[in-house]
Amino acid sequence: EAGVTQFPSHSVIEKGxxxxxxxDPISGHDNLYWYRRVMGKxxxxxxxxxxxxxxxxxxxxxxxxxxxxxxxxxxxLKVQPAELEDSGVYFCASSPQGGVYYExxxxxxxxxTVT
Amino acid sequence: xxxxxxxxxxxxxxxxAIASLNCTYSDRGSQSFFWYRQYSxxxxxxxxFIYSNGDKEDGRFTAQLNKASQYVSLLIRxxxxxxxxxxxxxxxxANFGNEKLTFGTGTRLTIIP
Numbered sequence: 020e021a022g023v024t025q026f027p028s029h030s031v032i033e034k035g036x037x038x039x040x041x042x043d044p045i046s047g048h049d050n051l052y053w054y055r056r057v058m059g060k061x062x063x064x065x066x067x068x069x070x071x072x073x074x075x076x077x078x079x080x081x082x083x084x085x086x087x088x089x090x091x092x093x094x095x096l097k098v099q100p101a102e103l104e105d106s107g108v109y110f111c112a113s114s115p116q117g118g119v120y121y122e123x124x125x126x127x128x129x130x131x132t133v134t
Numbered sequence: 135x136x137x138x139x140x141x142x143x144x145x146x147x148x149x150x151a152i153a154s155l156n157c158t159y160s161d162r163g164s165q166s167f168f169w170y171r172q173y174s175x176x177x178x179x180x181x182x183f184i185y186s187n188g189d190k191e192d193g194r195f196t197a198q199l200n201k202a203s204q205y206v207s208l209l210i211r212x213x214x215x216x217x218x219x220x221x222x223x224x225x226x227x228a229n230f231g232n233e234k235l236t237f238g239t240g241t242r243l244t245i246i247p
Binding site: 022023050052054060061062063064067074075077078110114122123124125126127128 | 233
């Protein structure tokens with residue numbers, strides 16, 4: 020079974036540009052989460068989808084971040100316009116609905132560098 | 135006060151010894167507790183989870199939970215060089231509609247051959 024995949028693995032953009040990150044969860048997983056790790060800090064929650072609906076977006080830092088999950092499958096996270104402080108590693112995780120003990124499986128992350 | 139606190143390390147342990155990793159959390163409503171292992175540049179990998187007070191053993195790993203003290207730990211017996219990684223403690227309120235994980239900063243563990 021394929022794990023959580025993320026694309027791209029690394030992105031370098033200039034301040035003010037737009038970047039779109041993609042996450043493909045494990046097949047059949049209704050829950051999809053986005054997290055971010057800024058250098059030197061802990062991994063922080065951004066938002067949670069259940070199928071195509073946003074269950075919790077309390078961690079989204081501001082309106083420059085837009086997440087979508089079309090048809091309840093893959094998800095995209097767009098940053099527009101990017102700022103220097105957006106640099107970090109963006110992780111996606113998924114878990115099955117009604118899964119045992121809320122185990123979340125993480126993808127390899129996208130390293131975003133804003134210059 | 136951070137919601138989840140871990141000693142950042144690095145923690146160095148001789149091969150074959152017991153590695154002890156500690157974590158405290160601030161929210162008494164926390165219900166579930168997870169230990170993730172992360173190798174450099176890789177994704178966090180779940181290795182243990184615990185929900186009830188006491189010990190839970192899985193192979194060389196033992197998770198210990200004390201909700202009264204708001205403390206969770208991970209013991210790694212017979213440490214191997216392959217155990218060298220960053221260990222992340224995460225907690226979950228496990229309330230309906232609130233399944234986000236809150237992480238500590240992680241403890242970097244090095245097993246010395």
